[in-house]
Amino acid sequence: MSQVSTVSPDVADEPAGIAQPLGAGAITALVGFTSSFAVVLAGLRAVGATPAQAASGLLVLCFTQGIGILLLSFRYRIPITLAWSTPGAALLASTGLVVGGWAGAVAAFALTGVLIVITGLWQRLGSLVAAIPVPIAQAMLAGVLLPLCLAPVQALRTSPAVVVPVILVWLVLQRFAPKWAVLVAFATAAVGTGIDIVVNDRHLNFSAMVPSVEFTVPHWHWQAIVGITIPLYIVTMASQNIPGVAVMRSFDFQVPWRASMLVTGVGTIAGAAAGGHAINLAAISAALAAAPSASPDPKRRWIAAATAGATYLVLGLASAALVTLIAAAPAGTLETVAGLALLATLAAALTGALSDPTHRIAALVTFLVAASGTTLFGIGGAFWALLAGLLVRRFLPAGT
Structure with missing residues (x-):
């Protein structure tokens, strides 16, 4: 990884040139938040968070990544954007209680954050993660995502009156405005939930909508460390940080690798006790702030990133209200929105896993073990899937 370089610190902030990057930055944060917050909540709830703890986790993720974006974009004057680890949240949802x-x-x-910090300080660790064959890493991610992406189908049995409109709206928006498909699907779910509350004469707990931070004292268990930390670190690095560098490079921006790992690692450690699982370099949403659509002048695009960071701080205040809603x-509503949000990621992961015939069998084994959800010795299936894939790759002759 290259250490650091910048486009240029000299930016002329004339009012006429600021509107476009300001708008692009706000959209970057809105798309990043609305497209996957349901996945984050599903992941945190799956590993034992109460609704209040899940809301706290979502809030602290918004704050840590927002502050991190502001620090990096102002310091290096390039459009560096951060995000929570969506693949990591999906991993948590498939892992369950540990x-x-x-x-x-x-x-x-917290230990995941420590590993990210070490990655920034010790290049060898990053090289080891990069040495894991991409098809095997993608197969592990695909296996983790599969049960989540089946949730909309399964929810049809429990809450068809809410789930069917959500799926139909998502499908129509995928055809005409895919960028907004998940957001409008969630809005549809919110409307359906409101109707269900009125019809069944239930009441919302409005006092729970006030943003708050719930701290938890960490309790160290080796099974949790092996079952969560190692897979979470690997999927965050392989599916977010490394692709994030590539996305930025495609727009001629060089990411300050060490600084980015230190900021995201320290941010992850700081947010862990409040429920934040991991923050990292943005990958897909990074293009929204780094592309020419954010500003024709590359020297102004850091403004879009800074705006995204500030917007995340505001969005974090909505976390408790979202969790309360x-x-x-009805049962399966959150899982439906999360599953729909992850379909594109699943498709990309499956393509990456099976496109290279050299690793196809090993990737298939990895995918099946991860999708099975097998837990051994208190350790979740993602770890065993990665181990199985690497062992099969080692055992089979080259080209199999």
């Missing part, structure tokens, strides 16, 4: 419960998961989050929703 030994030590929520406190054990919180400890695993979701808690009142």
